[in-house]
Amino acid sequence: MKYDYDFFVVGAGSGGVRASRIAASLGARVGVAEERYLGGTCVNVGCVPKKLFVYGSHFHEDFQDARGFGWTVEGASFDWPTLRDNKTKEIERLNGIYRNMLGNAGVDIVEGHAELTGPNTVKVGDREITAEHILLAPGGWPFVPEFPGSEHVITSNEVFYLEQFPKRALVVGGGYIAVEFAGILSGLGAETVQAYRGELFLRGFDEAVRLTLKEEMLKKGVDLRFNTNVASIDKKDDGSLDVTFEDGSTLNTDVVLYATGRRPKIDNLGLDKAGVEVNAKGAVVVDDHFRTSVPSIYAVGDVIDRVQLTPVALAEGMALAKYLFGNEPLNVDYDHIPSAVFSQPSIATVGLTEEQARERYADIDVYTSRFRHMKHTLSGRDEKTFMKLLVDKATDKVLGCHMVGADAGEIVQGLAVALKAGATKAIFDSTIGIHPTAAEEFVTMRTPD
Numbered sequence: 001m002k003y004d005y006d007f008f009v010v011g012a013g014s015g016g017v018r019a020s021r022i023a024a025s026l027g028a029r030v031g032v033a034e035e036r037y038l039g040g041t042c043v044n045v046g047c048v049p050k051k052l053f054v055y056g057s058h059f060h061e062d063f064q065d066a067r068g069f070g071w072t073v074e075g076a077s078f079d080w081p082t083l084r085d086n087k088t089k090e091i092e093r094l095n096g097i098y099r100n101m102l103g104n105a106g107v108d109i110v111e112g113h114a115e116l117t118g119p120n121t122v123k124v125g126d127r128e129i130t131a132e133h134i135l136l137a138p139g140g141w142p143f144v145p146e147f148p149g150s151e152h153v154i155t156s157n158e159v160f161y162l163e164q165f166p167k168r169a170l171v172v173g174g175g176y177i178a179v180e181f182a183g184i185l186s187g188l189g190a191e192t193v194q195a196y197r198g199e200l201f202l203r204g205f206d207e208a209v210r211l212t213l214k215e216e217m218l219k220k221g222v223d224l225r226f227n228t229n230v231a232s233i234d235k236k237d238d239g240s241l242d243v244t245f246e247d248g249s250t251l252n253t254d255v256v257l258y259a260t261g262r263r264p265k266i267d268n269l270g271l272d273k274a275g276v277e278v279n280a281k282g283a284v285v286v287d288d289h290f291r292t293s294v295p296s297i298y299a300v301g302d303v304i305d306r307v308q309l310t311p312v313a314l315a316e317g318m319a320l321a322k323y324l325f326g327n328e329p330l331n332v333d334y335d336h337i338p339s340a341v342f343s344q345p346s347i348a349t350v351g352l353t354e355e356q357a358r359e360r361y362a363d364i365d366v367y368t369s370r371f372r373h374m375k376h377t378l379s380g381r382d383e384k385t386f387m388k389l390l391v392d393k394a395t396d397k398v399l400g401c402h403m404v405g406a407d408a409g410e411i412v413q414g415l416a417v418a419l420k421a422g423a424t425k426a427i428f429d430s431t432i433g434i435h436p437t438a439a440e441e442f443v444t445m446r447t448p449d
């Protein structure tokens, strides 16, 4: 045979594993190179451990809320090594599942760093592997700007494995990962400051959603500092960190977590040797068939910097494998991708923000609802749930749906189906609610703002 493999994949993360398995199930001879951990970012240092930490940190409020329901919870205390190590055991279990899944599908796992050496060749260690098609799915890596003392900060990679839980923490950044970790650290008991250089965090989300989250996080005691940026960090003899901000203010803290964005992981990937083009942000450039500038080399997932979410990488990997080995047309629909932020309270959204809807449509109706969740009538917690629907007046189509509140992701996933199916506001209105839930509010918003 001309090549060692029909399909060789670089990176056994979300996109790479899905593409490998599907390709093998369609009869291709498949190998996948992985240098770090099976399952990639999501399983090891992303979605999965993060969500476990969110569950862990929520108990703090759950214990407080329980009092109004007659429970006495005395002496509750938190043990970080238990959470950290139980989480790690679960991740190791998942690593094993991924290994079996790939093995059972007949995919060869090649452990080590892969580097392209030509259009059909990849070097892993001292092995030179040839393949008819190569897929790049190396994901991304946290980006920390250089400044005096930047060597003292950690990123999302390290926060999952901290030796000691900090008494005080500074989270720097305004994206969803920063917001989520501010909530996790604060919920687990660290005095938490979140600093962001912009006006308000979560750029790109609906403004009312951003403002609602800001209010709720402030109520929970997270110290939010916008329009501010770190100038330098000094490590003191006691191990604590002296942070100086650009405006001259200072903060003494135990951990500084930088969540200031991620970059495509293309170091030593041999892109130049094979002639694969990247854009100014270092993302691999692909056409609408995920083909790079080299016809035998494809790329999916975070490295192409379209939508950096696991379900999107999965969809891209699957579509490409079916296209290459199943003779199917390539079809990834990027419309109506729902997403959640596992902040506290959580956010979920699908479709357009109000700002986008106003730009694209002549006339829209905005429906909003802000209310106290039934649970908090007895818990006494002053937390508001917020919901918003955006409707095109001309066609009655629901253009966007946003929520801040408990279980937002669980609720909005179902609404994403409705929006994708083109549901109108009249269809929302004629849908019977499930009572008593918070979700029913989405089908009972009758009067536009």
Ligand SMILES: Cc1cc2nc3c(=O)[nH]c(=O)nc-3n(C[C@H](O)[C@H](O)[C@H](O)COP(=O)(O)OP(=O)(O)OC[C@H]3O[C@@H](n4cnc5c(N)ncnc54)[C@H](O)[C@@H]3O)c2cc1C
Residues within 6 Å of the ligand: 010, 011, 012, 013, 014, 015, 016, 033, 034, 035, 036, 037, 038, 039, 040, 041, 042, 043, 045, 046, 047, 048, 050, 112, 113, 114, 115, 137, 138, 139, 140, 156, 177, 265, 268, 269, 300, 301, 302, 303, 307, 308, 309, 310, 311, 313
């Ligand atoms: C803290 C955090 C939280 C997140 N939370 C969510 C969430 O809640 N929901 C969500 O949808 N998404 C979330 N994401 C994003 C999600 O993890 C990514 O979008 C997804 O993992 C991208 O998949 P991928 O296949 O492109 O890359 P990855 O999953 O990153 O996989 C890439 C793999 O390639 C390997 N690799 C890289 N280079 C080489 C090489 N040269 N040779 C061999 N192997 C290599 C890496 O070790 C890695 O295992 C989160 C990310 C982070 C960091």
